[in-house]
Amino acid sequence: xxxxxxxxxxxxxxxxxxxxxxxxxxxxxxxxxxxxxxxxxxxxxxxxxxxxxxxxxxxxxxxxxxxxxxxxxxxxxxxxxxxxxxxxxxxxxxxxxxxxxxxxxxxxxxxxxxxxxxxxxxxxxxxxxxxxxxxxxxxxxxxxxxxxxxxxxxxxxxxxxxxxxxxxxxxxxxxxxxxxxxxxxxxxxxxxxxxxxxxxxxxxxxxxxxxxxxxxxxxxxxxxxxxxxxxxxxxxxxxxxxxxxxxxxxxxxxxxxxxxxxxxxxxx
Numbered sequence: 244x245x246x247x248x249x250x251x252x253x254x255x256x257x258x259x260x261x262x263x264x265x266x267x268x269x270x271x272x273x274x275x276x277x278x279x280x281x282x283x284x285x286x287x288x289x290x291x292x293x294x295x296x297x298x299x300x301x302x303x304x305x306x307x308x309x310x311x312x313x314x315x316x317x318x319x320x321x322x323x324x325x326x327x328x329x330x331x332x333x334x335x336x337x338x339x340x341x342x343x344x345x346x347x348x349x350x351x352x353x354x355x356x357x358x359x360x361x362x363x364x365x366x367x368x369x370x371x372x373x374x375x376x377x378x379x380x381x382x383x384x385x386x387x388x389x390x391x392x393x394x395x396x397x398x399x400x401x402x403x404x405x406x407x408x409x410x411x412x413x414x415x416x417x418x419x420x421x422x423x424x425x426x427x428x429x430x431x432x433x434x435x436x437x438x439x440x441x442x443x444x445x446x447x448x449x450x451x452x453x454x455x456x457x458x459x460x461x462x463x464x465x466x467x468x469x470x471x472x473x474x475x476x477x478x479x480x481x482x483x484x485x486x487x488x489x490x491x492x493x494x495x496x497x498x499x500x501x502x503x504x505x506x507x508x509x510x511x
C-alpha cells in the first residue's frame with residue numbers, strides 16, 4: 244500500500260472561470276509581509292495538532308487529494324470563527340468516489356470546484372471560486388489574507404515525499420508526471436505553508452513558481468456582504484455569476500461564517 248498518494252489531473256481551462264484580479268479594487272490594501280491563518284485557527288479551536296484538525300482523509304491509499312484539500316479548507320474556514328468542522332474521512336472518500344464514478348482515477352480541480360459550488364461538499368457550500376494568477380505572489384498573499392487560504396494544485400517534484408517525511412521545505416526539483424492538490428494557509432517573505440497528508444508543509448516561492456499550475460480563492464456565501472472583504476468587488480462578482488446563470492447558495496449555508504463580525508472583515 245502506498246504511503247502517500249497524488250491524484251490531481253492536469254489543469255483544465257474554462258473561459259467562464261472568474262479571475263480574482265478582476266475584482267480587486269484600488270481600495271484593497273497591500274497584503275501584510277506575512278500572515279498565518281493556522282495560528283488563528285489553533286487559537287480558536289484550542290488545538291495546535293494538524294494531524295487532528297487536517298487528517299489524512301484517505302490520501303495514503305487513494306488519489307483523493309482534491310477532496311481532502313477541500314475538507315482542509317472547510318476546517319480552516321470554520322476554525323477561524325471557532326467552529327470545529329472536520330469532515331469524516333469516509334465522507335471525503337464517498338465524495339471522491341461519487342465524482343470519479345467509483346474508481347480511483349484522480350480528479351481535476353476545476354470539476355471539484357464546480358461541483359462544490361453547485362452541490363456543496365460535506366455540509367458546506369461556496370458562493371464562488373476565482374482563479375489566481377499563479378505568477379503574482381501579491382495576489383496569492385492577498386487571497387490568503389482576505390479569504391483565509393488558497394486551494395491550489397501543483398506538478399509534483401521528484402523529492403516531494405522524501406522532503407515531507409524529513410520535515411524539509413519543498414524546493415524546485417525535476418518534475419514528475421504526478422499532480423497534487425493542497426490548501427495554502429500561510430505565507431511570508433520566503434514561501435508558503437500548505438496542508439497535506441495530515442500535516443503542514445513549508446515550500447519556497449521558487450518552488451511555487453516552478454511547480455504550481457493552478458490556484459483558486461474560495462468565497463463563502465457571506466462574501467456577498469460588501470463588509471466581508473472591503474475593496475473586493477462583490478457586486479461585480481455577483482453580477483458576473485448571474486450572467487453565467489449561476490445561482491448562489493443561501494447565506495446560511497456557510498453556517499460557520501455567520502458568527503463572524505462584519506467589522507473584522509479580512510478573514511472568513
